[in-house]
Amino acid sequence: MKVRIGFEIHEQLATRTKLFCTSPADYRDAEPNTNVCEICLGMPGAKPMGVNAEAVEGAVAIALMLNCEIVQEPVYILRKHYDYPDLPSGYQRTSMPIGRNGELAGVGIWEVHLEEDPGKYDPVTGKVDYNRSGVPLVEIVTAPDITSPEEARAFMRELVKVLQYSRRVRREGGTMRVDVNVSIEDGARVEIKNINSIRGLYRALKFEITRQKNLRRRGKAVRRETRAYIEEQMITRSMRTKETAEDYRYIPDPDLPPLRITPELVERIRRELPEAPHQKLARFVEQYRISRDDAWAITSEPEMADAFEQVCTQVEPARAAAFFRHIIKKTLNYHNLSFAESGIHVEDIVQVLRAISEGRLSQQAGELVMRRVVEGERAAEVLREMSRVDEQSLVSAVEQAIHQNPGAVEDYRMGKQEAINYLVGQVMRITKGRADAARALELLRERLS
Amino acid sequence: MNREEVKEQAERVLRELAEHLGEIELEETYNVIQVEGLREDAAPEVDPEFVEAALSIAPRRDERYYVAEAGAWV
Amino acid sequence: MAAEFVLEHSPEEHLARCLDRIEREDGRINAFIELNPRATEEVREAPHGKLRGMVVGVKSNINVRGLRATCASRTLENYVSPYDAVVVERLRREGAVVVGMTNMDEFACGSSGETSFFGPTRNPVAEDRIPGGSSSGSAAAVAAGFADAALGSDTGGSIRNPASHCGVVGVKPTYGLVPRHGLIDLAMSLDQIGPITRDVRTAALLLEVIAGRSREASMLNADPEPYSRRLTPDLSGVRVGFAREFEELTAPEILGVVKRSLRRLEAQGAEVVEVELPSLEKALPTYYLIVFVEFFSATRRYDGRRYGHRIEEVCGAEVLRRILLGSYISQKEYAGRYYRRALQFRSLIRRELLEALEKVDVLAGPTTPKLPHRLGEELSPLEMYAYDLLTVPANLAGIPAGVVPAGRAGGIPVGLQVHAKPLQEQLMLNVMLAAEGRE
Numbered sequence: 001m002k003v004r005i006g007f008e009i010h011e012q013l014a015t016r017t018k019l020f021c022t023s024p025a026d027y028r029d030a031e032p033n034t035n036v037c038e039i040c041l042g043m044p045g046a047k048p049m050g051v052n053a054e055a056v057e058g059a060v061a062i063a064l065m066l067n068c069e070i071v072q073e074p075v076y077i078l079r080k081h082y083d084y085p086d087l088p089s090g091y092q093r094t095s096m097p098i099g100r101n102g103e104l105a106g107v108g109i110w111e112v113h114l115e116e117d118p119g120k121y122d123p124v125t126g127k128v129d130y131n132r133s134g135v136p137l138v139e140i141v142t143a144p145d146i147t148s149p150e151e152a153r154a155f156m157r158e159l160v161k162v163l164q165y166s167r168r169v170r171r172e173g174g175t176m177r178v179d180v181n182v183s184i185e186d187g188a189r190v191e192i193k194n195i196n197s198i199r200g201l202y203r204a205l206k207f208e209i210t211r212q213k214n215l216r217r218r219g220k221a222v223r224r225e226t227r228a229y230i231e232e233q234m235i236t237r238s239m240r241t242k243e244t245a246e247d248y249r250y251i252p253d254p255d256l257p258p259l260r261i262t263p264e265l266v267e268r269i270r271r272e273l274p275e276a277p278h279q280k281l282a283r284f285v286e287q288y289r290i291s292r293d294d295a296w297a298i299t300s301e302p303e304m305a306d307a308f309e310q311v312c313t314q315v316e317p318a319r320a321a322a323f324f325r326h327i328i329k330k331t332l333n334y335h336n337l338s339f340a341e342s343g344i345h346v347e348d349i350v351q352v353l354r355a356i357s358e359g360r361l362s363q364q365a366g367e368l369v370m371r372r373v374v375e376g377e378r379a380a381e382v383l384r385e386m387s388r389v390d391e392q393s394l395v396s397a398v399e400q401a402i403h404q405n406p407g408a409v410e411d412y413r414m415g416k417q418e419a420i421n422y423l424v425g426q427v428m429r430i431t432k433g434r435a436d437a438a439r440a441l442e443l444l445r446e447r448l449s
Numbered sequence: 450m451n452r453e454e455v456k457e458q459a460e461r462v463l464r465e466l467a468e469h470l471g472e473i474e475l476e477e478t479y480n481v482i483q484v485e486g487l488r489e490d491a492a493p494e495v496d497p498e499f500v501e502a503a504l505s506i507a508p509r510r511d512e513r514y515y516v517a518e519a520g521a522w523v
Numbered sequence: 524m525a526a527e528f529v530l531e532h533s534p535e536e537h538l539a540r541c542l543d544r545i546e547r548e549d550g551r552i553n554a555f556i557e558l559n560p561r562a563t564e565e566v567r568e569a570p571h572g573k574l575r576g577m578v579v580g581v582k583s584n585i586n587v588r589g590l591r592a593t594c595a596s597r598t599l600e601n602y603v604s605p606y607d608a609v610v611v612e613r614l615r616r617e618g619a620v621v622v623g624m625t626n627m628d629e630f631a632c633g634s635s636g637e638t639s640f641f642g643p644t645r646n647p648v649a650e651d652r653i654p655g656g657s658s659s660g661s662a663a664a665v666a667a668g669f670a671d672a673a674l675g676s677d678t679g680g681s682i683r684n685p686a687s688h689c690g691v692v693g694v695k696p697t698y699g700l701v702p703r704h705g706l707i708d709l710a711m712s713l714d715q716i717g718p719i720t721r722d723v724r725t726a727a728l729l730l731e732v733i734a735g736r737s738r739e740a741s742m743l744n745a746d747p748e749p750y751s752r753r754l755t756p757d758l759s760g761v762r763v764g765f766a767r768e769f770e771e772l773t774a775p776e777i778l779g780v781v782k783r784s785l786r787r788l789e790a791q792g793a794e795v796v797e798v799e800l801p802s803l804e805k806a807l808p809t810y811y812l813i814v815f816v817e818f819f820s821a822t823r824r825y826d827g828r829r830y831g832h833r834i835e836e837v838c839g840a841e842v843l844r845r846i847l848l849g850s851y852i853s854q855k856e857y858a859g860r861y862y863r864r865a866l867q868f869r870s871l872i873r874r875e876l877l878e879a880l881e882k883v884d885v886l887a888g889p890t891t892p893k894l895p896h897r898l899g900e901e902l903s904p905l906e907m908y909a910y911d912l913l914t915v916p917a918n919l920a921g922i923p924a925g926v927v928p929a930g931r932a933g934g935i936p937v938g939l940q941v942h943a944k945p946l947q948e949q950l951m952l953n954v955m956l957a958a959e960g961r962e
Binding site for chain 3: 020022037038042043044045046047048049050051079081083085088089090091247249250251253254255256257
Binding site for chain 3: 450452455456458459462463465466467469470471472473475477478484485486488499502503505506507508509515517518520
């Protein structure tokens with residue numbers, strides 16, 4: 001039985017301000033309901049400001065990266081009416097398509113448009129936080145060209161990568177929401193809402209396809225309906241059927257003139273468009289003479305690819321590539337972090353690679369250093385610490401310094417405090433600078449008291 | 450006047466208005482005057498006084514949260 | 524001529540006199556829903572701008588920080604505004620003082636001032652009559668001398684209708700000229716804030732202060748001219764259009780007053796020309812169908828969660844009727860039959876008006892087709908809507924229109940309405956000044 005799957009993907013755009021007002025779009029460190037003004041709170045009388053240019057440019061850039069045509073005609077902003085506590089005006093503003101007829105990895109992109117995010121509502125406590133209200137979202141609607149949960153997962157990974165590469169979406173993670181349409185063999189289309197991870201998407205599809213196939217096998221029809229994905233139970237549950245479907249009573253928002261996306265704007269954005277993942281991959285193979293597999297791993301994230309290029313200005317690319325693909329990727333996977341979140345600096349990588357090439361550090365120890373970097377330390381410190389002489393060698397170095405410098409020992413005992421600094425210097429000389437100076441001082445004082 | 454009476458009267462009003470309006474064959478619908486609608490911001494802004502005043506009139510709240518229930522329209 | 528507001532007394536003294544009059548007479552007139560408790564303090568600290576000391580009433584659908592913007596509805600009885608509308612900010616910057624929030628028809632849904640949750644307003648000039656609406660309290664406050672001026676809002680005549688009935692000046696500017704941020708919606712594509720005053724000069728002064736671009740999304744990027752400085756009653760070479768349809772739709776006693784007023788314009792050098800507005804009658808149903816849909820959308824935020832009451836549970840009959848109709852006709856299956864058709868007619872009406880205004884410089888005529896009824900007299904919804912017949916075209920077309928007292932019929936004031944091309948407020952005000960006949 002042929003399965004057809006299509007997506008509606010929503011992701012927050014990384015703008016400084018909200019879509020229709022100047023409240024901050026980044027609400028992550030804000031107290032609840034502080035990141036607001038009368039406009040994004042939908043207070044009586046509040047009117048939207050003009051549409052945030054950054055958001056429009058973001059949507060255009062993403063549409064271009066998804067190979068869409070940018071619409072020439074005026075783009076109206078519609079009011080989509082529905083009743084929910086997180087929606088302060090009782091309607092959500094959503095634009096007509098900005099881009100159309102795109103394609104990514106063999107999947108058709110029907111349209112790309114802008115929307116405003118609602119607030120956050122917790123149905124259990126009834127608490128509403130409007131900090132998120134009015135943050136710009138880009139919505140991407142695909143054709144139902146996907147035929148299995150595995151394909152769906154692969155496509156979503158590719159799409160996420162493209163969005164990251166666009167540098168127009170939030171990188172903090174956890175803001176993506178996906179609605180999925182699934183139908184089997186000309187059966188009714190079922191929409192699944194409330195999916196917010198690729199893993200969730202895969203599981204929801206697995207469940208839903210089995211459910212629909214079972215219905216068909218038993219000779220029952222699949223109802224056209226909207227279902228919710230229940231994360232904890234990995235199932236989908238019916239929300240509403242076609243008969244009770246909501247009528248959003250769309251009208252063009254009378255408060256907003258339609259957007260006109262000029263060919264000049266599109267051209268400027270096209271010129272400044274960042275490299276797409278596949279373009280970067282090809283360039284890395286060509287420019288750095290590394291394998292496709294290495295390049296694939298390194299370009300899985302734009303921030304990692306950037307770091308790689310910087311490392312290559314100081315380290316031989318082949319060695320850097322191997323380190324990225326095997327050590328860094330492994331460390332990130334272990335901690336379940338993206339490179340952007342990991343806190344790894346280019347400098348950390350360069351130092352570890354240098355230490356390895358100079359024979360001061362084994363490959364294995366290199367991995368250990370990277371792990372500690374991800375946990376919050378800097379490679380330089382870790383390396384210094386790792387190369388230090390152990391306590392026993394330090395004690396014997398102290399003994400040796402005392403033995404070889406009776407004059408300084410005598411001076412110190414006579415009350416000449418500075419003499420001990422000379423002895424610390426001697427310990428450092430004996431250990432070739434690998435001693436912890438503070439500990440050496442401590443040991444000298446003990447021995448000479 | 451109760452809700453039913455209002456509703457009945459509303460139906461009458463609509464019927465008469467629609468009748469009075471009559472038919473029309475016109476391609477164009479009313480279009481607003483078109484102006485450049487994009488906005489460039491310098492930096493985000495928050496007015497803490499507004500934030501407190503807005504929250505203070507919420508009929509139900511819990512600390513810094515509004516409290517609301519899901520429901521449905523008429 | 525100095526383009527600023529002139530007082531006989533000190534600003535403090537002037538405010539005290541207004542407050543005194545309000546105290547003595549507003550129990551009867553009911554023009555105010557709430558007075559500003561900080562007015563006396565504010566007048567002392569008012570900046571020395573061109574409106575210094577001007578005492579202004581603000582319609583209860585315009586946000587004034589710290590005062591209640593109730594829209595004269597129980598729905599918002601507890602809504603203390605946390606922000607100033609742009610127009611209020613601009614008034615304050617020029618030294619005007621908000622004396623209080625004026626009464627109105629509930630959510631501006633009405634043309635009589637009778638649907639307020641806080642009780643009806645009386646017409647100060649003819650106390651047994653309605654003052655008109657929906658800016659009933661604003662017009663009454665100015666007519667009664669409670670305030671020098673008031674802000675009203677006009678969606679289909681809500682400034683001009685009560686101005687005409689109360690014998691004061693009212694201006695509905697070009698759509699988009701005055702920022703709406705802070706004005707609580709009736710119908711977003713039609714609403715405009717404008718001044719209500721006792722004379723044309725003060726209206727011009729107030730308009731030049733509140734008009735001009737702001738940060739809100741606008742359909743128009745235009746700034747005002749120094750209207751008050753450029754005012755002139757000389758109408759040499761000005762062509763004034765009078766539509767034949769006005770004659771058919773208006774009560775004879777009103778027409779008499781209006782025609783005498785046109786003679787005054789001729790005496791100032793104008794030429795009066797007859798024009799045609801064949802679709803004028805379609806304006807009313809077009810207007811109401813659009814209002815229902817936009818009003819339904821605008822009221823979705825009054826869901827009871829943040830302002831205490833759910834609108835459908837506490838509002839009056841007219842507001843409920845409009846919400847029900849808006850909800851019904853904006854459904855997907857009916858949108859084409861009603862809303863889209865109304866938008867097509869809107870296009871037609873706008874085109875007709877602009878074409879008429881190609882042949883003449885302004886259109887002048889009556890404001891309402893009939894005189895205000897007695898307070899308490901029961902009207903059917905459609906009889907009530909009929910008051911708006913001659914005022915809704917300006918809103919549908921987005922053009923400016925102003926009303927100036929033209930005389931009286933049986934002791935009741937009648938206003939002359941002047942329409943102009945978009946952004947031709949100056950010419951419109953000049954014609955109004957000539958009709959006013961003060962200088």
